[in-house]
Amino acid sequence: MTLDWTIHKRILAIDPTHRGFGYVVLEGPQLLVDWGIRDVRSKKNARSTEAVAGLLELYQPEVLIVEDSTARGSRRRERVRQLILELGELARGHKVQVRRISRLKVKQTFASQGATNKHQIARAIAVQFPELTSRLPPERKPWMSEDTRMAIFDAMAMAIFSLGLVAAGGALQGDFQPEDVPS
Amino acid sequence: MSSGLSFHGSALCRALGLAAAASVTVFELTDFWNSLTMRFAGTRRPHLPNFSMSHHRLENYLKTHRKRARLSQREVAWLLGSRDGTCPARHESFVRTPSLKTALAYEAVYGVPVRELFAGTYERAERETARRARAFQRREATAECCSPGMRDILNRFIPEKSQEKLAV
Numbered sequence: 001m002t003l004d005w006t007i008h009k010r011i012l013a014i015d016p017t018h019r020g021f022g023y024v025v026l027e028g029p030q031l032l033v034d035w036g037i038r039d040v041r042s043k044k045n046a047r048s049t050e051a052v053a054g055l056l057e058l059y060q061p062e063v064l065i066v067e068d069s070t071a072r073g074s075r076r077r078e079r080v081r082q083l084i085l086e087l088g089e090l091a092r093g094h095k096v097q098v099r100r101i102s103r104l105k106v107k108q109t110f111a112s113q114g115a116t117n118k119h120q121i122a123r124a125i126a127v128q129f130p131e132l133t134s135r136l137p138p139e140r141k142p143w144m145s146e147d148t149r150m151a152i153f154d155a156m157a158m159a160i161f162s163l164g165l166v167a168a169g170g171a172l173q174g175d176f177q178p179e180d181v182p183s
Numbered sequence: 184m185s186s187g188l189s190f191h192g193s194a195l196c197r198a199l200g201l202a203a204a205a206s207v208t209v210f211e212l213t214d215f216w217n218s219l220t221m222r223f224a225g226t227r228r229p230h231l232p233n234f235s236m237s238h239h240r241l242e243n244y245l246k247t248h249r250k251r252a253r254l255s256q257r258e259v260a261w262l263l264g265s266r267d268g269t270c271p272a273r274h275e276s277f278v279r280t281p282s283l284k285t286a287l288a289y290e291a292v293y294g295v296p297v298r299e300l301f302a303g304t305y306e307r308a309e310r311e312t313a314r315r316a317r318a319f320q321r322r323e324a325t326a327e328c329c330s331p332g333m334r335d336i337l338n339r340f341i342p343e344k345s346q347e348k349l350a351v
Contacts, residue, residue, distance in 0.1 A: 033241065033246075034250070060239075
């Protein structure tokens, strides 16, 4: 794996939630093309897959980034694990590379830079991408459920992490388990 | 550069009502981000898409700029003079290409040049023009028989080496 894919490629990062998913589309490390949440309330996996297929067709990304639900630190329920697998299959059908990112590694990377929780990570992302500031949810209190808007920032954190890995000279490259499948 | 970043970070912190301690974290992460991005662009992240380096640009970046401007499709439709949000939605999903008048209206609304708003379309047009310039030169055999203006255009689109090759 070389440095160049981060510069040249359009990436789509998906972060599933309990009802739908958050997504970001980036072109290189600088241009945030699109971002948002898709709300799905019934037949969640089927409809989420359908919506992601729409995004793949519209933006034709070279890389799809999803969470590695089999990695240590992942606390995804069975439905979401299945959805992530289905998204991998879908991406393969569109000849899009799939990269699975360990959530724990994302947390550790950001923690080493001073952002120790999701809200701090989200805030740091909003500083770099001011267009996301309006989507920044209020800090979560212990009695509150997680705001679905946080999925945008989680997807963004995975995308940034994947870009940062290569920029750091490959120090963490061993944690990348790319499933490069275009045939 | 650092003063610009500090201002930017502190302004955002004020806007978000964050504590001073939190802003330190933001600064550290800003440095982290810069260390990642500087090697690509040499500068802090720009806010326009003309620095993007993807192989194939999207047909247009209307949705990106609409979201940045925090406008709804309905509001944009009103500004463009359409009745509902269908028209911008079709432009944004690359189903339809807007007329020149509408494209210029988009430029007026977002304050971004048409060339950047329709980056993919522009790239394609540029590529096709270069192809036609090469065909023109092949047909005319030498660049001597064309006007100075045309020579300038050929110089712009065709690298010198390939011009020499064509002349030979």
